[in-house]
Amino acid sequence: MCDIWKIREVREITPSDLAPHLASFRALKVRRIVFSGGEPLLHSDLASLGHLCRGEGIRLTLLTAGLLLERHAPAVASSMDDVIVSLDGPPEIHDEIRGVKSAQARVARGIRALRELRPGILVHGRCTVQKRNFRELRSTVRSAQGLGLNSFSFLAADVTSDAFNRPGGWTKEQQVGVALNATEVEELEREINALISECQEEIESGYIRENPEKLRRIVDHFRAHLGQRPAVAPRCNAPWVSAVIESDGAVRPCFFHRPIGNIQNGPLVSILNSAAALDFRHTLDVARNRICQKCVCSLFLNEQRKG
Missing domain, CATH: 3.20.20.70 (Aldolase class I)
Structure with missing residues (x-):
């Protein structure tokens, strides 16, 4: 929807x-x-x-x-x-x-x-x-x-x-x-x-x-x-293995979390490794995050989580 x-x-x-x-x-x-x-x-x-x-x-x-x-x-x-x-x-x-x-x-x-x-x-x-x-x-x-x-x-x-x-x-x-x-x-x-x-x-x-x-x-x-x-978050590592780029260039760690940058303002690799992005991933507890708990579109890839 x-x-x-x-x-x-x-x-x-x-x-x-x-x-x-x-x-x-x-x-x-x-x-x-x-x-x-x-x-x-x-x-x-x-x-x-x-x-x-x-x-x-x-x-x-x-x-x-x-x-x-x-x-x-x-x-x-x-x-x-x-x-x-x-x-x-x-x-x-x-x-x-x-x-x-x-x-x-x-x-x-x-x-x-x-x-x-x-x-x-x-x-x-x-x-x-x-x-x-x-x-x-x-x-x-x-x-x-x-x-x-x-x-x-x-x-x-x-x-x-x-x-x-x-x-x-x-x-x-x-x-x-x-x-x-x-x-x-x-x-x-x-x-x-x-x-x-x-x-x-x-x-x-x-x-x-x-x-x-x-x-x-x-x-x-x-x-x-x-x-x-209780709402239970699905198993998900989307912010560590993927990103969402919206039609206006905004970059999100997934569909549901707030933007962390915009490709109109700098390289994608820099956005995903910026201080804001690294802090988001470092502090995100998927199991306890209220947005994650309500997620209907999770992603889990068997990739090593970095940053």
């Missing part, structure tokens, strides 16, 4: 903005970049950004709603290594949540167009679990399989942070429209258990990326939001 699309002024990182930081990418040994948004396919020259980064041997992933994928299939096929599309449910649920008639059909056409150009390209799916789709998790997996997606993932909706263009966070009224109430959490738990039982093969094969424990954490997240249990 993202409000970045509501930003009216054009803010985007251009190839000329990024080029001075290629030396930083080399110094940091960057191996992967995920282009997300908002909607990255609205970028005026995403392909050039992609080619610039791929020239450094970096693997590129596009995270998209998929509605513009058919139109931009040639650019995506030539510049990206793999794609993740948002899938909110079976067709009728997905279309309702997106507010676009035949939205899932448009995603399907985009995937077909992309694979006509790059038959072997990997296209994955991701579902954000929320009030309007939590009863349809099993049918969402079947829809993903029908679209020919290579894998599928679930995460809980973030309703409390000020990330993704939500200064001050959502109001209580906005949260209620997305989060689950106590009765619905009980229904979600039953749906998750049914998903684990009926999609055992998909879980064991890795088609569903989460194991049963991680799937059940989605229930825990909504229970914590209701105050039914």
Whole structure:
């Protein structure tokens, strides 16, 4: 659930903005970049950004709603290594949540167009679990399989942070429209258990990326939001192995923590090794940090933590 699309002024990182930081990418040994948004396919020259980064041997992933994928299939096929599309449910649920008639059909056409150009390209799916789709998790997996997606993932909706263009966070009224109430959490738990039982093969094969424990954490997240249990931070080392660069150049240690610099003001490698960044990482206790405890989008890589 993202409000970045509501930003009216054009803010985007251009190839000329990024080029001075290629030396930083080399110094940091960057191996992967995920282009997300908002909607990255609205970028005026995403392909050039992609080619610039791929020239450094970096693997590129596009995270998209998929509605513009058919139109931009040639650019995506030539510049990206793999794609993740948002899938909110079976067709009728997905279309309702997106507010676009035949939205899932448009995603399907985009995937077909992309694979006509790059038959072997990997296209994955991701579902954000929320009030309007939590009863349809099993049918969402079947829809993903029908679209020919290579894998599928679930995460809980973030309703409390000020990330993704939500200064001050959502109001209580906005949260209620997305989060689950106590009765619905009980229904979600039953749906998750049914998903684990009926999609055992998909879980064991890795088609569903989460194991049963991680799937059940989605229930825990909504229970914590209701105050039914303590919020528990996921295992995460994102600030030590990754960074987020926003469309205005702001650099964050992850999506949810405050910016630590801006690439318009200095090299990325200097920002990530600045006194402010080093102090942030040195003092961050993921398990006890309140922002981390509410995180729905953690990252853990088996890399040695430095600084």
